[in-house]
Amino acid sequence: MVAKAELHCHIEGTASPALAREKAALYGVDISAFVRDDAYIWHDFTSFLVAYDAISMLFRTAEDYADLAERYLTRLARDGAIYSEFFISTDHAVSAGLDPQAYIEGLAEGIRRARNATGIECRMIATGLRHIGPEAVEHAARFVTANPHPLITGFGMAGDERMHHAADFRRAFDIARDAGLGLTVHAGEFAGATSVRDALDALKPSRIGHGVRAIEDRDLVKRLAEEGIVLECCPGSNIALGVYDSFEDHPFKALSDAGVKVTLNSDDPPFFHTDLGREYDIACDVFRLDDDPLRGITRTAIKAAFIDEETRAKLLAKLLPVEKPA
């Protein structure tokens, strides 16, 4: 099995419908509008975000989050992952009535449990939500930089990228950059190539979440390749949300062939009926990548990870192909 790494997954988006039902029963919440026949119910990006918010409200204690992170990471390790970076959202924790420090400590505990059980390495990326607006995103950046945690090594922005202008979030990203956090921005998913260019110009991230619609602008593709910007591609998410009609139409391979650094990710796995293993399988079956290029994708992810150099070197060493006996 090729070793895998994931850079783009929202921790609240990893809860299975079964776990959501369990929590809903525990807390006496009716989630019948959001779960049916063991699948989440949504029909477009807006209703997906509504369902996502509703499900995240079912996680209310540090232990709920420790359990969520432990489940996600142990499953990921079983699928061959050696590294994960997941997005956290203090806004979601506060909305659920949980103290953001307790939220972070709970998640860190889940990471420790999974690491002890499987050896998987993990870091967290704090995010602000674009559709709540620049002040809220700046508040998220101020909180995480005023309360540094060794496992939080990045800052990003998720949410509805059709709202506001990238430049509105400049201060939040300056705060995070000055604190030494790695930067990533969701762009080029539901908004076109311009959103990717605007994010690069205004926020100067080293990675873009999705970014696939950059393919609509040849000069931008050239720029991504030249500047070594890493795209956190999530093909299964893009198909589920209707960004592209089929995997055959997805620009993953075209971007890679144009010299853009691409990685594979699951985004919100049970919402999109996917997981990291399936994303690698799709890359093999549809994009026709065999073990060597797949290992190369994992290597790109590890090289772009927001981790200290010692850990990066250890992870890269795990990627050396095992010598075949003569």
Ligand code: ADE
């Ligand atoms: N939050 C969770 N999943 C997301 C996605 N695919 N795009 C933007 N924000 C998100």
Ligand code: ZN
């Ligand atoms: Zn995402």
